[in-house]
Amino acid sequence: xxxxxxxxxxxxxxxxxxxxxxxxxxxxxxxxxxxxxxxxxxxxxxxxxxxxxxxxxxxxxxxxxxxxxxxxxxxxxxxxxxxxxxxxxxxxxxxxxxxxxxxxxxxxxxxxxxxxxxxxxxxxxxxxxxxxxxxxxxxxxxxxxxxxxxxxxxxxxxxxxxxxxxxxxxxxxxxxxxxxxxxxxxxxxxxxxxxxxxxxxxxxxxxxxxxxxxxxxxxxxxxxxxxxxxxxxxxxxxxxxxxxxxxxxxxxxxxxxxxxxxxxxxxxxxxxxxxxxxxxxxxxxxxxxxxxxxxxxxxxxxxxxxxxxxxxxxxxxxxxxxxxxxxxxxxxxxxxxxxxxxxxxxxxxxxxxxxxxxxxxxxxxxxxxxxxxxxxxxxxxxxxx
Numbered sequence: 001x002x003x004x005x006x007x008x009x010x011x012x013x014x015x016x017x018x019x020x021x022x023x024x025x026x027x028x029x030x031x032x033x034x035x036x037x038x039x040x041x042x043x044x045x046x047x048x049x050x051x052x053x054x055x056x057x058x059x060x061x062x063x064x065x066x067x068x069x070x071x072x073x074x075x076x077x078x079x080x081x082x083x084x085x086x087x088x089x090x091x092x093x094x095x096x097x098x099x100x101x102x103x104x105x106x107x108x109x110x111x112x113x114x115x116x117x118x119x120x121x122x123x124x125x126x127x128x129x130x131x132x133x134x135x136x137x138x139x140x141x142x143x144x145x146x147x148x149x150x151x152x153x154x155x156x157x158x159x160x161x162x163x164x165x166x167x168x169x170x171x172x173x174x175x176x177x178x179x180x181x182x183x184x185x186x187x188x189x190x191x192x193x194x195x196x197x198x199x200x201x202x203x204x205x206x207x208x209x210x211x212x213x214x215x216x217x218x219x220x221x222x223x224x225x226x227x228x229x230x231x232x233x234x235x236x237x238x239x240x241x242x243x244x245x246x247x248x249x250x251x252x253x254x255x256x257x258x259x260x261x262x263x264x265x266x267x268x269x270x271x272x273x274x275x276x277x278x279x280x281x282x283x284x285x286x287x288x289x290x291x292x293x294x295x296x297x298x299x300x301x302x303x304x305x306x307x308x309x310x311x312x313x314x315x316x317x318x319x320x321x322x323x324x325x326x327x328x329x330x331x332x333x334x335x336x337x338x339x340x341x342x343x344x345x346x347x348x349x350x351x352x353x354x355x356x357x358x359x360x361x362x363x364x365x366x367x368x369x370x371x372x373x374x375x376x377x378x379x380x381x382x383x384x385x
Contacts, residue, residue: 003331005258008061012264013069020137021203026266027067040076042292046263051087059088061095061250070100074112081117095249102148103140110155120159128182149186161190167217169209176220184231189246238319255316257332265291279304309333314378323362343377
């Protein structure tokens with residue numbers, strides 16, 4: 001039977017100073033002044049609409065993503081958080097993350113975001129190598145990245161996350177490890193490390209740079225993982241490392257198939273209706289102008305069919321180093337654990353998962369390395385067979 005999972009709130013702020021050539025997110029290069037007043041008002045209307053049926057539910061996390069949310073004044077963040085607290089139950093432990101880019105970050109701005117309620121800053125550093133940053137189209141340099149990270153600590157925010165990428169054009173394993181070592185010196189509580197991939201509808205996809213081959217990328221991943229572990233970080237998700245207790249709770253809720261409201265241009269949401277036995281997905285109008293002009297910005301509302309919940313759950317939870325237990329699967333999907341048995345047996349035979357206690361499973365290191373191969377074993381056509 002479906003149980004009510006934790007609830008998060010994702011707030012999309014879609015503007016950047018410049019669009020990076022590898023980015024496939026719904027982001028737009030800023031032309032002219034940022035329409036922060038209009039957009040903030042639209043966010044609050046959207047939140048009031050989306051939260052209306054959820055009165056009484058407790059909000060556990062908020063994530064301001066983009067785009068570059070730090071382009072917005074702290075007042076905009078404060079107004080959205082005030083509306084969230086008015087509409088939903090919250091407590092002092094509410095985790096509030098704000099994505100930011102290093103260029104132009106100031107201690108004064110960060111202190112204002114802290115006072116607005118932000119508890120975690122996620123800095124999109126990507127690399128500490130000046131050549132790599134130029135190739136990636138980033139507008140900051142290594143010194144700005146270091147200064148921004150130190151400013152976060154000086155401003156008294158609870159958590160700092162640094163985003164890194166590896167397998168960059170022309171990058172060696174030694175250079176990838178050097179990026180990790182440069183990040184560790186800054187003592188962030190959390191480091192995210194993603195492999196650069198060429199996504200459709202990006203400049204890099206249209207004009208591909210020469211990337212390290214598959215074996216070289218795997219060697220970089222292994223070498224950087226060793227460096228992160230040696231520095232005391234624990235890998236809790238395929239691309240996420242943290243000091244114990246500093247994991248990103250908002251992202252953990254995604255990976256455990258929790259619920260989340262999505263407000264903002266192009267934002268997606270997932271809501272469980274336990275009384276109806278339904279799981280719903282939402283999607284807003286993608287373009288910021290269409291979003292701000294719409295009386296109701298919701299463009300699509302769909303129900304997740306029971307047979308599709310298996311893949312959705314496994315697509316997320318198999319990213320976690322600790323895996324899952326079957327009780328969580330049953331409560332989050334409303335499906336009997338027995339439907340997993342054939343695919344789990346195949347994954348076990350292939351060395352991609354392993355039992356880790358009573359009715360619990362986790363991906364092996366091989367499973368994390370070949371995550372796509374593991375996840376497709378749980379597609380509906382595979383689990384139906």
